[in-house]
Amino acid sequence: MVNEIGLCIDTAEVKLLTSISVLGNQSAVEILIEIENIHRFENAKKLSAYFGLHPVFKQSGDGKWGNHMSKKGRSEIRAVLYMSGLTAIRYSELFRNIYSNARAKGKNHFSSMGVVMHKLLRVIFGVLKNKQGFSTIVDEQNVSNAKTKKDEQKEKRKTQKKEQVIKLERYNNAGLNGSPISKRHAKKHKKIQET
Secondary structure (H helix, E strand, O other), X not given: XXXXXXXXXXXXXXXXXXXXXXXXXXXXXXHHHHHOOHHHOOOHHHHHHHHOOOEEEEEEOOEEEEEXXXXXXXXXXXXXXXXXXXXXXXXXXXXXXXXXXXXXOOOOHHHHHHHHHHHHHHHHHHHHHHOOOOOHHHHHHHHHHHHHHHHHHHHHHHHHHHHHHHHHHOOOOOOOOOOOOOHHHHHHHHHHHXX
C-alpha cells in the first residue's frame, strides 16, 4: 500500500487535493481511488450520496428517528473523511466555524462532524471539478452566491404562491357586491386584497 501511495503522490489530482490544508497525501490518494473520475458525478450532492453522507429520514412503523446520515456506501471512505474532519476542526478556521455553528444549533458531536464531512466533500468536489487549488476567498464567494440564489428562489416561490392564491380566489370574488358573507370569508377576502 505504501508503494502504491508513493506512486500516486506526484499526480495532479493529489496536488490539487493537498491544497486543502487538512488533507494529507494518504487521505488524498484514498479519496481519489474511491472517486475514480470526478466527472462521474453531476454535482456535489451526488458525490455525497455516493459516499453515504446525505441525510435520510428514518421511519419504521410507529417509530420516527428524524434525519440521519444514510451511511450507504463504503465505511472506509467515511472514516477517512471523519479523520480529516477532526484535523479540519482543529487546524482550519473555516471548518472550526462550521463545527461550532452546528454545535450552537444543538447538534451533538457526531452530527456536527457529519456537517463538517459534508462541507469537506463539497470542497473536494469543487477543487477536482474546477482543477484549481482550494482558496478561502473563492469558498466565501461560492457561499454568498449560493445564499443569494437561495433567497431568489425563496422569493420566486413566494410570488408563485401568491399568484396561485389569487388565481384560485378569482371566482370567489365575483358577485360579492351587496351579498352577505361570513366573517371568515370577509377576513380571507381582505387579506387577499392587501397582498
